[in-house]
Amino acid sequence: MFDDFLVRAVLAGVGLSLATGPLGSFVVWRRMAYFGDATSHAAILGVALALAADLPVVIGTMVVALAMAVTVATLAAKGWAMDTTLGVLAHSALAFGLVAVSFVPAVRTDLSAWLFGDILAVSQMDLALVWGGALVVVGLLVWRWQGLLTATLNEDLAHASGLNPDRERLVLTIALAIVVAVAIKVVGALLIAAMLIVPAAAARGLSRNPEGMAVMATVIGAASAVGGLGLSLLKDTPAGPSIIVVASLIFAAGTAFGQRMKH
């Protein structure tokens, strides 16, 4: 059954949602949206470096994404003006990546696949990577859940309870790098952050508790993947962007519904 490209595409989308649901919720709660951008944009540079060095792409993207995430986290800890710093880093990471790509003919010909994903061309190997990475991320988040949540609410509160907020932040940083590395094939470097944020934002109005929001974000992410692939199939639209379009429509519908429920 894994022979069918469409089945593989659906499974890749669903597998990715397992990780982006809970991780995206943290990105939203901690206002890390730009952080996600900087990290995922850096992945393009990772692709170029990996191909130039003849290394597996997933290694290159993960190393560069991790380096970017750690850089950003370090600058944040030093009290840099994060909005500006992240803006500079996110855009320059992308620009450096695109320039680097121009030296690597193999990527150059296939640039839009790296920018917007190529979920319909997901191989069995890619699928194993997506699910493997997603399960590692889910495992990390479940393991540290209580500490992560406490540190997200208030770092001093976490400190006073004997937790180390820096360590919790590192867990999220690593999880983000893993997601970026496995998601680039599915939705592309430009849309990874969207896959993190849009389903989680859509889940917000429908949830009463953090766990509920994480699960709901996963469900919405998976539904968007399936819906987006359907749209792509029917109307011959690009698959990655179609997934985000569906997620955004769910967000809009959910927000409108939430507003009506309030009145």
Place this chain on the structure above:
Amino acid sequence: MPCLPGGGVMALLSADHISVRFAGAEALQDVTMRLDPGEIVTVVGPNGSGKSTLIRALLGIVPVSEGRVQRMAGLRIGYVPQRLMLDRSLPITVRRFLSLPARVSDAAATGALARVGLPGLKGAQMVGLSGGQMQRVLLARALLAEPQVLVLDEPTQGLDQPGEASFYRLIEEVRKQTGAAVLMVSHDLHVVMAASDRVICLNGHVCCQGTPHVVSSAPEYRALFGLGTKGALALYQHVHDHDHSDAPEHDHPHGPKHGRKPGHDHDHGHGHAHV
């Protein structure tokens, strides 16, 4: 209780000549203090005097550049922060919040909420709470850890005066029930000062410390706060309506009698008649 001042008994928390620097500027200089079991210690001082920094250094949140902070091994701390800035993007009920960082049973959560006077609030969203409710929920959460010391950093900021008075009344009740020591911060002459065993007056360094009465008449304290002291103490008296039947020698006309010494048994005739 084995906690005579300076009697060689293990303090719950202590700072030994600590200094804290932020970006080169000294926030705290050479501060020495200790908190013994069962004590209520209040830190007062103007804005920017390093009160919160002292608390954060004692909790290990900010590193000290000099000196030493000691916490008793295995000390259970119940911390109530100044305020909890909740992001609206994070949905969380009061019940769920009480289970952070350690999960607690439903019965324990119900009990803690009842104790702080908020029964039936379990299902409420944290972002929807009023300031007073929020502080009480934070206190309930702190109590669930069965703390040996409650640390409160300006816990009544943003509360009106009756809310403030009733919050401090609650703290005192909790202290009596649990025997937990209390370390509080206040940014001015709050009513709370009179309820303390000891007051530490801070302005970057320790200006003076001692019983509320001693501190309020100390020249260093007057220099910082002017002469409003007696009014504040009287206000406390009025709101709290203390009746200290075993009042020791005390020449303050209105001030409540807190001859309570660290180590003194704490049920010494606090005939509270709450109004």
